[in-house]
Amino acid sequence: MHTTLPRRFYADPAFYRAELERFYFQRWICAGRADHIPEAGDYFTRTLGDESVIVTRDRAGAIHALFNVCRHRGTRLCEQAEGHFVERIQCPYHTWTYDLEGRLIAAPHMPPGFRKDDYPLHRAGCDVWDGHIFVYLGPAAPALPALPASPAPSGVPVLPALRDQLADLPTRFAPWEMGDLRLGRRIVYDVKANWKLVVLNYNECLHCPNLHPALNKLHHYLDAENVAPTACYCGGAMGFRDGVETMSMDGKRRREYLPGLNEAQRRQVSYFAVYPNLLLSLHPDYMMTHTLWPRAHDRSEIICEWHFHPSELARPDFDADDVVEFWDLTNRQDWWISEQSQAGISSRMYEPGPYSEREELLWSFDDIVRREAERHL
Numbered sequence: 001m002h003t004t005l006p007r008r009f010y011a012d013p014a015f016y017r018a019e020l021e022r023f024y025f026q027r028w029i030c031a032g033r034a035d036h037i038p039e040a041g042d043y044f045t046r047t048l049g050d051e052s053v054i055v056t057r058d059r060a061g062a063i064h065a066l067f068n069v070c071r072h073r074g075t076r077l078c079e080q081a082e083g084h085f086v087e088r089i090q091c092p093y094h095t096w097t098y099d100l101e102g103r104l105i106a107a108p109h110m111p112p113g114f115r116k117d118d119y120p121l122h123r124a125g126c127d128v129w130d131g132h133i134f135v136y137l138g139p140a141a142p143a144l145p146a147l148p149a150s151p152a153p154s155g156v157p158v159l160p161a162l163r164d165q166l167a168d169l170p171t172r173f174a175p176w177e178m179g180d181l182r183l184g185r186r187i188v189y190d191v192k193a194n195w196k197l198v199v200l201n202y203n204e205c206l207h208c209p210n211l212h213p214a215l216n217k218l219h220h221y222l223d224a225e226n227v228a229p230t231a232c233y234c235g236g237a238m239g240f241r242d243g244v245e246t247m248s249m250d251g252k253r254r255r256e257y258l259p260g261l262n263e264a265q266r267r268q269v270s271y272f273a274v275y276p277n278l279l280l281s282l283h284p285d286y287m288m289t290h291t292l293w294p295r296a297h298d299r300s301e302i303i304c305e306w307h308f309h310p311s312e313l314a315r316p317d318f319d320a321d322d323v324v325e326f327w328d329l330t331n332r333q334d335w336w337i338s339e340q341s342q343a344g345i346s347s348r349m350y351e352p353g354p355y356s357e358r359e360e361l362l363w364s365f366d367d368i369v370r371r372e373a374e375r376h377l
Helices: 013-024 162-166 195-202 321-345 360-375
Strands: 029-033 042-048 051-057 063-067 082-084 104-106 123-129 132-136 182-191 224-226 233-239 268-274 278-282 287-296 299-308
Touching: 013 287, 013 360, 029 042, 029 051, 029 287, 029 299, 042 287, 051 132, 063 132, 123 162, 182 321, 195 268, 195 278, 195 287, 195 299, 195 321, 195 360, 233 360, 299 321
Parallel strands: none
Antiparallel strands: 029 132, 042 051, 042 082, 051 063, 063 123, 123 132, 182 299, 224 233, 233 268, 268 278, 278 287, 287 299
16 A cells, blocks of 8 residues: 655755755756747846756847856846846956856956956756756766767767656647747746645645535546556646636636637646646636746745736736636645645654555655655665
8 A cells, every 4th residue: 555755854944955856956957938038138047945047048049047146256147037138248356247147257457368258157958848947057977988970979968858857748848839828927936845745735625525625616536537647757647527618716718718719628638747846727718827836845836827828918908816716716726735834744753654546646756856855865
């Protein structure tokens, strides 16, 4: 019988710090959306542990993730959550100045022979999948020696490929054409619970009749069709109850279907956890995303966003309140129960409990977490 994880996985600060290194810093993590920075110089920052990155767009349209650390004396360059650079990034301490690609272009008072080319901003890995920006904050692995017939240089550090981490998701979700969707609303939540409890809660609906009366009117809680979980993701789809068209306060759809969906996809919602930090909810007429940002062993910041087709956003009568109000209510119910789980698991009396046969996605996620912990002992 599969059981829940031991107490230290949720209540031990030292375990949390080690897990952050192995689960977040050794994977691509979802930082946000490309439409958050549409113009050259637009940026947002993301913080994980002691690391902060600036995600910005250069004049050629390319997106970069630059570590938020000046190469002079290590000062953090930017403290704002988002904003716009006027063609340059400047340190507030001694005005070392960098272009939007991270190249050092000005370093006052340095001695003769100083080479600006030797001091660019350190880069994080950065890639984009269908409008989702992913960053890689861990160290690059040394490349294996090149084979004689291989043109690749040997000994050059390389990052794992985002496409390998995503597996079949780009093909699976291509009909939603996520790269075309645009932000309609954003809410940031501060949740007093370990990030894993949020992932676990997202991946089951056995609690829905108790905790989510509004949601339970739209989905039947036993109606999930889950796909086989992988090391990269878990999830599945849920159909609607009779007469329901989308997930909103009254179940009515006030927007056109997303244009790439077939008849079956218009009658369900896909809910997937893309490890480590993207919770992806694909509806017939919009997309909802949650990105998880661990802040402590018992605290998580969650950025929830609702994304819509541009043609709907452009309508004079566009209104997202029906879906935002519904999910904000549901989110807060989920955050409350996650906090109650954190409080209970923190007790010395907590012992791992048994999972039911309908909680396969949860114990599959636990198994990945447990195996990684054992591998790093």
